[in-house]
Amino acid sequence: MKRIIITILYVLGLFYSIMGCSTQEQDTGNSLVIYCPHPLEFINPLVEDFKVQNPGVNVDIIAAGVGELLKRVESEKDNPLGDILWGGSLNTVKPKVDLFENYTSTNEENISAEYKNVEGAITRFTTIPSVLMVNTNLAGNIKIEGYADLLNPALKGKIACADPSASSSSFEHLVNMLFAMGNGNPERGWDYVQRLCANLDGKLLSGSSAVYKGVADGEYTVGLTFEEGGANYVVAGSPVKLVYMKEGVVFKPDGIYIIKNAKNMENAKKFVDYATSYEAQKTINERLNRRSVRNDLPPSDILLSVDKINVINDNEALVEANKQNWLNKFKDIYTGI
Structure with missing residues (x-):
């Protein structure tokens, strides 16, 4: 009798073990x-x-925020709990590119030449300019046409800006202002950064969403954000407008990245293929207030035409080489005021 009970328990244990493995694999x-x-x-x-x-x-x-998510990917690299990092500018992610899997999407041939995946692990997904978002009710007669106008004493403590070490859109603004206010030489832009930090009046926000929400909700008169973050509120009829800095605007692609050794690798590849597909990019272009990276879609009807924007370029290699130094310098300036 004892042998029969042991045998039954062994069979039941084996059955549940098999079922458990099957369920885990299915999940x-x-x-x-x-x-x-x-x-x-x-x-x-x-x-x-x-x-x-x-x-x-x-x-x-x-x-x-991108900064927090990148730290998470890095801390989990021996046992990834995520499959994809969907978002984050190239300037932010490139220094950590070894954390991501090489994959070329099935749509790569339809991606514009300047946005091709030449690195192996970086699929461009949308292209995004840095912008200023202005609450028109609060701004009144205050002129806000570019970076220089943010130094107006009337805006002290009323500027929404995120910590560039936590927000990729804020880091892109730091890069943008260094090149724009330095006339192409970022080292000449630091005097402007110091004066801007003084006008922030000790207010530095934790992430991108706090910037555009803060402006839309009337907590701040103007914010340094990215185009889509502000455009959503414009389309919704909020009392806000977008300003493309007259000193110059840098467009940077946003990426989608498969985490190295992702547990759901095939589904991750499917999502990258989906996100760069004609239909998904058409939705992005026509309904979601972002600019497509595909070469077979017309420009957005919602967003300001590129030919009406003073587009400038950064130096990607220079930014990549100096990213941490620039973040440290910004922190020293901000905390030292």
Whole structure:
């Protein structure tokens, strides 16, 4: 009798062990974990469409700032809990490119030449200019046409700016102002940064969303943000407008990156292919207030035409080589005021 009980328990244990493994494999195979700094208004329509096209795939979104998400990817590199980092400018992610898997999307031939994946692990997804977002009710007669206008004493303590070490859009603004106010030489732009930090009056926000929400909600008169973050409020009818800095605007692509050794690798590749597909990029272009990187879509009807913007370029290699030094210098200036 004892032998029969042991045998039954062994068989039951084996059965549950097999079932457990099967369930675990099924969960893993039909899951996708995305680390993402984008606003939910941008994320949700695309994720829902992806799920319609890939029924059965369970998508989990972990939302946070790019700086925090990159730290998470790095800390989990021996056991990745995420599959994709969806968002983050190239200037922010490139120094950590070894954390990501080489993959070329099935849509690469339709990506514009300047946005090709030449590194292997960096798929360009959208292209985004830095902008100023102005609350028109609060600004009144205060002229805000570019960076120089942010030094107006009337704006002291009324400027929303995120910590560039935590927010990729804020770091892009730091790069933009260094090149714009330094007339192409970023070292000459630091005097402006010092004066701007003084006018922030000790207010530095924790992430990108705090900037555009703060301006839209009337906490701040003007914010340093990215185009889509402000454009959503313009389209919704909020009392805000976008200003493309007269001193010059840098456009930088936003990326989508597969985390190295991701547990759901095939689903991660499917999502990269989806995000760069004609239909997804058409949605981005026409409904979600971002600029496509594909060469077979017309310009957005919503966003200001590029030919009406003073577009300038940074030096990508110089930015990459100096990123940490510039972040340290900004911190020293801000804390020293």
